[in-house]
Amino acid sequence: MLCDVCKCNDAAVFLTQIVDGKMQKVNLCESCSKEKGVQDPTGFALADLLLGIGAAEEIEKGGSNTRCPVCGFTQADFKKTGRLGCSSCYVAFGEGLNSLLKAMHKGTAHVGKLPARAQKTLALSDRMKTLTENLRKAVQEENYETAAALRDEIKQLESQLTESK
Numbered sequence: 483m484l485c486d487v488c489k490c491n492d493a494a495v496f497l498t499q500i501v502d503g504k505m506q507k508v509n510l511c512e513s514c515s516k517e518k519g520v521q522d523p524t525g526f527a528l529a530d531l532l533l534g535i536g537a538a539e540e541i542e543k544g545g546s547n548t549r550c551p552v553c554g555f556t557q558a559d560f561k562k563t564g565r566l567g568c569s570s571c572y573v574a575f576g577e578g579l580n581s582l583l584k585a586m587h588k589g590t591a592h593v594g595k596l597p598a599r600a601q602k603t604l605a606l607s608d609r610m611k612t613l614t615e616n617l618r619k620a621v622q623e624e625n626y627e628t629a630a631a632l633r634d635e636i637k638q639l640e641s642q643l644t645e646s647k
Contacts (some may be wrong), residue, residue, distance in 0.1 A: 484509070485509060485510050485511035485514050486508055486509050486510065487510060487511075487517075488511060488513075488514055491511035491513065491514075493509035493510055493511055494515070495509070495511075495515040496508075496509050497509075548574060548575060549574070550566075550567055550574040550575075551570065551574065552567075552568050552571075553567035553568040553570065553571065554567070555567030555571050555574075557575065557578075560575065603643065603646050606639055606642055606643050609639060610636065610639050613635055613636050613639065614636060616628075616632055617629055617632040617633060617636065620632060
């Protein structure tokens with residue numbers, strides 16, 4: 483395959499860019515890639531590319547000799563691959579990773595996902611538990627008017643739960 487710029491030499495660097503949902507491919511020879519400022523892929527920090535420029539420096543704040551006690555992964559390994567070796571790495575490199583994770587995600591704790599239908603059922607079940615507990619307290623306190631209202635609301639929720647299943 484020939485270089486898209488000079489159309490003389492064989493392409494050695496293949497770039498793919500997605501702009502406005504459209505994929506554009508560029509094939510460059512070594513001299514044209516150097517001329518255009520494309521660096522040697524082994525010479526850049528993948529962590530910087532994935533997490534933003536300066537990410538590797540943020541990781542290194544925890545101490546340059548830090549090593550994961552479980553898998554032996556180092557900050558240099560993370561900088562090179564953009565990945566951590568195991569779950570214990572999050573603890574070993576915690577100081578620098580914390581701010582990076584906050585910038586990348588909504589929070590630093592994984593909460594998972596649920597299908598919308600299951601989420602609705604779970605919410606209804608939680609509401610049902612709360613109402614049942616409130617009903618028990620109302621009966622215990624002999625507040626029968628509140629208990630009757632709670633009983634009616636529980637019946638409504640039971641029918642909604644039956645429909646959703």
